[in-house]
Amino acid sequence: MTRATTTQRHHRVVIAGGGTAGLSVAAALVRQSPKLDVAVIDPSEDHYYQPGWTLVGGGDMRAEDTKRRQADVMPDKAQWIKDTVNGFLPDDNAVELASGARVTYDFLVVALGLQIDWDAIEGLPETLGKNGVTSNYRYDLAPYTHELAQSLTGGDALFTQPAMPIKCAGAPQKALYLTADTLRKRGVNANVAFYNQGGAMFGVPAYARALDKVIAGYGAKPYFKHDLVAVDGERQQATFATEDGRVSRSFDMLHVVPPQSAPDVIKNSPLAGDAGWVTVDKKRLTHTRYANVFALGDCTDTPNAKTMAAIRRQFPVLVGELRKALGESSAKTHDYDGYGACPLTVAHGKVLLAEFRYGGEVVSSFPLDPRKTRRLHWPLKTRGFPWIYWNVMLKGKDWHWPTPKPRPDLTE
Numbered sequence: 001m002t003r004a005t006t007t008q009r010h011h012r013v014v015i016a017g018g019g020t021a022g023l024s025v026a027a028a029l030v031r032q033s034p035k036l037d038v039a040v041i042d043p044s045e046d047h048y049y050q051p052g053w054t055l056v057g058g059g060d061m062r063a064e065d066t067k068r069r070q071a072d073v074m075p076d077k078a079q080w081i082k083d084t085v086n087g088f089l090p091d092d093n094a095v096e097l098a099s100g101a102r103v104t105y106d107f108l109v110v111a112l113g114l115q116i117d118w119d120a121i122e123g124l125p126e127t128l129g130k131n132g133v134t135s136n137y138r139y140d141l142a143p144y145t146h147e148l149a150q151s152l153t154g155g156d157a158l159f160t161q162p163a164m165p166i167k168c169a170g171a172p173q174k175a176l177y178l179t180a181d182t183l184r185k186r187g188v189n190a191n192v193a194f195y196n197q198g199g200a201m202f203g204v205p206a207y208a209r210a211l212d213k214v215i216a217g218y219g220a221k222p223y224f225k226h227d228l229v230a231v232d233g234e235r236q237q238a239t240f241a242t243e244d245g246r247v248s249r250s251f252d253m254l255h256v257v258p259p260q261s262a263p264d265v266i267k268n269s270p271l272a273g274d275a276g277w278v279t280v281d282k283k284r285l286t287h288t289r290y291a292n293v294f295a296l297g298d299c300t301d302t303p304n305a306k307t308m309a310a311i312r313r314q315f316p317v318l319v320g321e322l323r324k325a326l327g328e329s330s331a332k333t334h335d336y337d338g339y340g341a342c343p344l345t346v347a348h349g350k351v352l353l354a355e356f357r358y359g360g361e362v363v364s365s366f367p368l369d370p371r372k373t374r375r376l377h378w379p380l381k382t383r384g385f386p387w388i389y390w391n392v393m394l395k396g397k398d399w400h401w402p403t404p405k406p407r408p409d410l411t412e
Helices: 020-032 050-058 142-151 171-186 205-217 308-326 378-391
Strands: 010-016 038-041 046-048 067-069 079-081 085-089 094-097 102-110 156-161 191-196 221-224 227-232 237-242 245-250 253-255 293-295 340-347 350-357 361-364
Touching: 010 020, 010 308, 020 038, 020 308, 046 050, 050 142, 050 171, 050 340, 050 378, 085 102, 102 308, 142 171, 142 253, 156 171, 156 245, 171 191, 171 205, 171 253, 171 340, 205 340, 205 350, 293 308, 308 340, 308 378, 340 378, 350 378
Parallel strands: 010 038, 010 102, 038 079, 102 293, 156 191, 156 253, 191 221
Antiparallel strands: 046 067, 085 094, 094 102, 227 237, 237 245, 340 350, 350 361
8 A cells, every 4th residue: 555645636546435335445446456546535544343333332342443543454556645535526527635635537436434413413512421421433432331331320221313314223222232231230220211213113124023022121112203402411311302392301321323414525516416425326336427436335325224234245336337437347247236234232142133135125144034133143243244344345355155035024
């Protein structure tokens, strides 16, 4: 990996974003086309395995084990432009950087993820990390979630979920389950509640029904159509917007998942659709208006879950389409089918592995009922998936096994 300078203004392929999606594409491109001129734009010093933060919040993984230096995971043959994307000019085949430089390209891959709108909840930024207010959606706060679960002696533990789409739709309730399991093991009787802006525990009915039983098993109560809008940390009060007006609840512990949206730099660009996300063909991941622009991961408008598992299936599709456009491959590319997965940690040592495709179609990688919670999936979540992330995905390797099979008996 070489560090590009601002004098290097043109690259054959420019990748905006050095997170999971961007690095997987970059690594795959230089692996398959070693002489291809690929540049990755990203300002980060560190790279995180974010799915691990649920486990950090549960006390099942160390925070430092989810973090590596960005320089250590950047593909060797890709050029790293350590800067921030400040604007997209697709009509000029150019990207503007925060430094004032402009990088032009023949092909662009947008992989900027999404932004977490902490400021959208009144009073939240001022109280995060204290007064019992935490969130597994930040590296520095996930350990505080575990600290609260270990120190709570009773009272009210509240968990929130905002409107979709968000990064890993199952993560809000994963935090609840691991905390509730910790409290149960400690013999602590607390009032645990889940305040969800949506109308069900999960977007796929077959899994929603299974999770209704899981949350009931903890004696926790779900409140649907409740949207967190304000937090008073000192008074330990959370305020929710409902169809009948605002309601306030007291808490001793509050795990917050804030609203999330496309990055502002995308919203304010010609690449965005009406909702602010990059508009792409949902099967080929090519832009709907610009033939030399591709996008994947959390920043697109594809109607799939925004998960690491989705990117694992997306990046080989995009790379195949891009190499065909480059004239470097004539091989037939396969479509992205909307695959996503959510390994729901329903207890310490137990996982419900929810897998699905476009349209809420239930699929399963194993010849088992995917609605059942299983101990055999726990090693996958805690050791297998992190290993695949660092050693397969970020190395640009396609991972086909096992192949998810449709479960029409479970799809509604």
